Amino acid sequence: xxxxxxxxxxxxxxxxxxxxxxxxxxxxxxxxxxxxxxxxxxxxxxxxxxxxxxxxxxxxxxxxxxxxxxxxxxxxxxxxxxxxxxxxxxxxxxxxxxxxxxxxxxxxxxxxxxxxxxxxxxxxxxxxxxxxxxxxxxxxxxxxxxxxxx
DNA sequence: GACGGAAGCA
DNA sequence: TGCTTCCGTC
Numbered sequence: 125x126x127x128x129x130x131x132x133x134x135x136x137x138x139x140x141x142x143x144x145x146x147x148x149x150x151x152x153x154x155x156x157x158x159x160x161x162x163x164x165x166x167x168x169x170x171x172x173x174x175x176x177x178x179x180x181x182x183x184x185x186x187x188x189x190x191x192x193x194x195x196x197x198x199x200x201x202x203x204x205x206x207x208x209x210x211x212x213x214x215x216x217x218x219x220x221x222x223x224x225x226x227x228x229x230x231x232x233x234x235x236x237x238x239x240x241x242x243x244x245x246x247x248x249x250x251x252x253x254x255x256x257x258x259x260x261x262x263x264x265x266x267x268x269x270x271x272x273x274x
Numbered sequence: 275g276a277c278g279g280a281a282g283c284a
Numbered sequence: 285t286g287c288t289t290c291c292g293t294c
Contacts, residue, residue, distance in 0.1 A: 154284095156286075201288070207275095212287055214277065229275070 157212050158221050158234075160198060164191070181234040182225055 155163075164170045165183055174191055177184040185191050188206035196204030213232060216222035225231040 154286085199287085204288080208288060208290090210276075211278085211289085215287070217277095224276080226276095 155198060157195065157209070158216060160195060164194070178225070178228070178231065179233060181236040183232060183234070184228070185230040185232075188230055 161174070161183070164174045165176060173187045173194075174183060174185050176182070185206075188209075192204050192206045192209045195209055196202055213222060214224075217224070220235050222232050222234060225233050
């Protein structure tokens with residue numbers, strides 16, 4: 125399985141300001157759900173809540189109620205639940221950000237074929253070979269490599 | 275549970 | 285526009 129390598133890759137995932145909605149947009153500077161999902165996935169303390177599992181880009185929501193609760197806190201939506209959160213995830217299907225892993229409960233997959241590196245064009249070739257990122261020269265927290273899905 | 279239409283909200 | 289809310293259907 126590729127999962128351990130992925131854990132390394134996402135350890136230094138970070139989201140710059142521009143990854144959030146601009147102030148002009150309604151719902152200004154609100155985090156997007158898929159940002160939030162990646163944010164949880166990169167933190168070891170949430171491995172019992174949500175974790176990479178199976179194929180590359182595939183993750184399992186191990187505790188749907190808890191993910192919904194955390195999302196609700198972040199968005200100030202105290203009545204958030206998995207039914208509503210999963211509807212938001214299903215809207216990602218047409219946007220090609222996510223798709224469902226059919227037959228596997230609470231399992232979704234990021235369309236990482238669309239991953240590009242922004243800010244560091246020299247590492248752009250890594251988009252087709254994400255594991256090159258494990259050798260990233262900006263390992264320190266000072267210069268995280270920003271990753272964006274298109 | 276998973277899907278997707280429909281309406282609503284900021 | 286990116287959800288949130290609600291719900292009928294499978």
